[in-house]
Amino acid sequence: MEYLLQFYAIYGSVINFIGINALLALSLNVTLSAGMLSLGNAAFAAVGGYTAGILSVHFNLPYAASLAGGTCAAGLVGLVIGLPVLRLRGVFLAMATLAFGEVVRLAAVNLDITGGAEGLTGIPNVTTTWMIYLVLAGAAYFIAVLRRSRLGWGLVSMREDETAAASLGIPITYYKVVAFVIGAMLAGLAGGLYAHLNYLITPRDYSFFVAVDLLIYNIVGGTGVWYGPILGAAMLTALPEVLRGLGVTAGPIRMGINGLILLLVILFLPNGLASLFERRRSSAVRAEAE
Amino acid sequence: MNLLLQQLINGLFIGSVYGLFAVGYTLVFGVLDMLNLAHAAIFTLGGLIALWLVQSGGVSLWLAFPMASIAAGLLGLLLNQVAFAPLRKRSDSQFSGLISSIAMAIIFEAAALGLFGARSVRFPVGTVPIHTWQIGGITITFLQVAIVCVAASLMVTLTLFIGRTRIGKAIRAVGENERAATLLGINVNGIIALTFFVSSALGGAAGILFGLYFNNLTPDMGRSIELKGLAVIILGGMGSIPGAILGGLAFGLSEVLTVAVTGTSNLRDAVAFAVLFVILLIRPSGLLGRGKTREA
Numbered sequence: 311m312e313y314l315l316q317f318y319a320i321y322g323s324v325i326n327f328i329g330i331n332a333l334l335a336l337s338l339n340v341t342l343s344a345g346m347l348s349l350g351n352a353a354f355a356a357v358g359g360y361t362a363g364i365l366s367v368h369f370n371l372p373y374a375a376s377l378a379g380g381t382c383a384a385g386l387v388g389l390v391i392g393l394p395v396l397r398l399r400g401v402f403l404a405m406a407t408l409a410f411g412e413v414v415r416l417a418a419v420n421l422d423i424t425g426g427a428e429g430l431t432g433i434p435n436v437t438t439t440w441m442i443y444l445v446l447a448g449a450a451y452f453i454a455v456l457r458r459s460r461l462g463w464g465l466v467s468m469r470e471d472e473t474a475a476a477s478l479g480i481p482i483t484y485y486k487v488v489a490f491v492i493g494a495m496l497a498g499l500a501g502g503l504y505a506h507l508n509y510l511i512t513p514r515d516y517s518f519f520v521a522v523d524l525l526i527y528n529i530v531g532g533t534g535v536w537y538g539p540i541l542g543a544a545m546l547t548a549l550p551e552v553l554r555g556l557g558v559t560a561g562p563i564r565m566g567i568n569g570l571i572l573l574l575v576i577l578f579l580p581n582g583l584a585s586l587f588e589r590r591r592s593s594a595v596r597a598e599a600e
Numbered sequence: 601m602n603l604l605l606q607q608l609i610n611g612l613f614i615g616s617v618y619g620l621f622a623v624g625y626t627l628v629f630g631v632l633d634m635l636n637l638a639h640a641a642i643f644t645l646g647g648l649i650a651l652w653l654v655q656s657g658g659v660s661l662w663l664a665f666p667m668a669s670i671a672a673g674l675l676g677l678l679l680n681q682v683a684f685a686p687l688r689k690r691s692d693s694q695f696s697g698l699i700s701s702i703a704m705a706i707i708f709e710a711a712a713l714g715l716f717g718a719r720s721v722r723f724p725v726g727t728v729p730i731h732t733w734q735i736g737g738i739t740i741t742f743l744q745v746a747i748v749c750v751a752a753s754l755m756v757t758l759t760l761f762i763g764r765t766r767i768g769k770a771i772r773a774v775g776e777n778e779r780a781a782t783l784l785g786i787n788v789n790g791i792i793a794l795t796f797f798v799s800s801a802l803g804g805a806a807g808i809l810f811g812l813y814f815n816n817l818t819p820d821m822g823r824s825i826e827l828k829g830l831a832v833i834i835l836g837g838m839g840s841i842p843g844a845i846l847g848g849l850a851f852g853l854s855e856v857l858t859v860a861v862t863g864t865s866n867l868r869d870a871v872a873f874a875v876l877f878v879i880l881l882i883r884p885s886g887l888l889g890r891g892k893t894r895e896a
Contacts, residue, residue: 347695394881400694401635402884405834409877412827416870518827522637522702529699562714569706576700577686 321551322439328547329442330504335527335539336449337496340489342525342533343457345469347400348490349521350391350407351497353414356516358384358498359505360424363433366506368423373436377502384498385491392490396483399472411521418513429512430505437507445503446540449496454536456492465489530575532582541583546572602737607856613744615852616751617813621806621825622832622844623755624799627762630839631775631795632688634697638679639803640822640829641708646672646804647811647821648716654727661727665750665808672804673797679704680796685789705822712819720818728812747809754805755845758798762841771795775839828869831876 318325334355341348362380365371371379395406418424425431456462464485467475476482505511523546531542549568558564579585621643628636650668653659659667683700690696731742762768773781774791782788810825811817832851836843851872858871 398880398884401629401838402834402880405830406877406880408827408830409873409880412873413870413877416867416873420867420870519823525695526699526702529695562710565713566707566710569703569710572706573683573700573703576696576703580690580692580696 324551326439328544329446330500331547332540332543333446333449333500334524335543336453337493338524339528339539340493342528344465344489347404348407349404350411351524352516352521353411354384354494354497355501356414357387359501359511362502363430363505363511366434367432380502381495381499385495388491388494392487396486415513429510431510433505435509437503442503450536530582532584535584538582538584606738607860611853611856613747615849616748617806617809618832618851619845619848620751622829622848623841624802625829626833626839626844627799636701638701638705640826641705642672642675642800643803643807644822645712647807647817648712650808651817669801669805673801676796676800677793680793720816722815759841
């Protein structure tokens with residue numbers, strides 16, 4: 311027990327970040343499962359985080375209300391952005407959401423209410439580890455249920471062939487917008503939790519590179535199952551700490567190993583880390599059959 | 601008025617570097633339909649290799665420039681072999697290619713950090729003749745003229761190469777339809793490798809010009825241009841080479857004009873990306889791009 315407490319004292323912040331990153335990765339997974347590549351989820355997290363921060367710093371709203379406000383604001387922005395943007399496909403959708411993300415980040419840098427480039431400080435420090443993981447568990451359950459719902463299957467069929475899906479009577483635009491808004495709200499919630507975890511948020515926390523990280527978590531973990539993004543986020547968030555524990559000091563070597571591991575996963579595990587579990591399960595089934 | 605004109609000229613110079621960077625970006629996208637996010641890392645390495653040749657090797661810049669560009673091209677071949685070729689047959693190659701190129705970008709950046717250190721470095725004084733002209737109150741340096749001339753001649757050469765030569769035709773054929781190109785006896789893998797070589801050599805050349813222009817090179821300098829390069833190729837139309845050139849100039853001009861009009865540099869990028877967002881909504885295929893009716 312003492313050992314566990316000591317472990318938490320040292321690695322508590324990494325554990326918290328794994329939870330937040332996993333939640334953000336899940337938020338991207340909703341749209342990704344429909345074959346839509348959004349690079350705007352970091353920006354939705356920024357909208358959620360800044361809204362939550364502003365609500366509690368400037369309006370003294372309680373924690374729950376500021377989180378809810380952040381989530382709803384992100385969802386609302388998701389709806390407004392989603393309606394025009396979702397006509398675009400593939401790389402063009404990615405680019406439009408990326409441009410939106412940059413505009414949000416630069417707005418945060420330039421506005422007074424967001425504290426400019428220095429960031430918004432003085433956000434009550436109330437998010438705890440168990441809260442993050444409670445929300446993560448809820449979100450994971452929600453995603454797992456969503457995947458087996460009518461909406462979930464509709465999204466998968468859109469990924470496979472949008473024209474065919476439309477001809478089968480799936481309301482493409484409606485489903486797309488719903489998926490986009492759900493993703494935006496999850497990201498907003500994660501942003502709110504992060505704001506209340508960290509005492510301050512800065513525009514740097516939600517740059518283009520964060521949006522790309524979310525995509526990496528999904529692809530490395532595996533997009534096909536609900537636990538894929540969580541696995542990816544956990545592994546890649548913990549990796550620098552693990553490497554440090556192994557005696558690889560900061561700097562070029564650790565960075566290089568980071569890149570190398572990413573490359574190896576993408577080359578040799580086409581369906582992500584989650585496929586390791588799937589393989590074992592399928593081979594276990596085969597062993598039983600024999 | 602003079603100030604505005606001076607700003608426009610400056611926008612032209614930086615815009616031609618953006619254009620050169622974006623041409624390489626768009627070339628790979630036009631052929632493979634994949635974004636190569638390691639292009640910015642190769643841009644950085646191109647600049648740093650040229651600096652190393654000049655500083656430690658004592659090579660003159662006129663020789664170091666082509667040598668470093670070729671080195672960047674060779675890095676492009678490596679990138680293709682490691683990160684793109686193994687994934688080409690996979691159904692999710694668009695996403696996985698994106699990630700594997702990011703992985704290579706991290707490795708390249710780590711290499712740059714390990715080989716050249718984290719400090720910002722600069723070309724030794726006197727690498728480029730310091731010479732300025734005053735024309736009607738506008739100051740133009742020799743370096744600026746050289747940058748525009750080099751960038752323009754490289755872009756013209758590339759356009760002629762793609763448009764007029766047999767190999768250029770093969771590159772376009774592979775971009776149009778890989779399978780049909782194979783049936784016609786085109787060596788598709790060779791063409792793709794060549795495309796990566798040319799694209800990366802141009803990216804490296806852009807890195808050298810960028811490093812000379814700002815007289816400042818850092819291992820992460822590619823990051824600042826990566827997003828702009830993406831914006832430029834979308835603005836011009838994905839896969840369109842003249843579009844990338846025009847997009848680069850437009851982006852460079854919009855940057856300096858926003859600064860000139862608002863008086864601060866804070867909104868510089870915000871305006872550019874807002875314009876990009878609107879253009880995507882109105883004309884998703886970009887200014888000079890051709891739309892695809894259905895993505896198979």
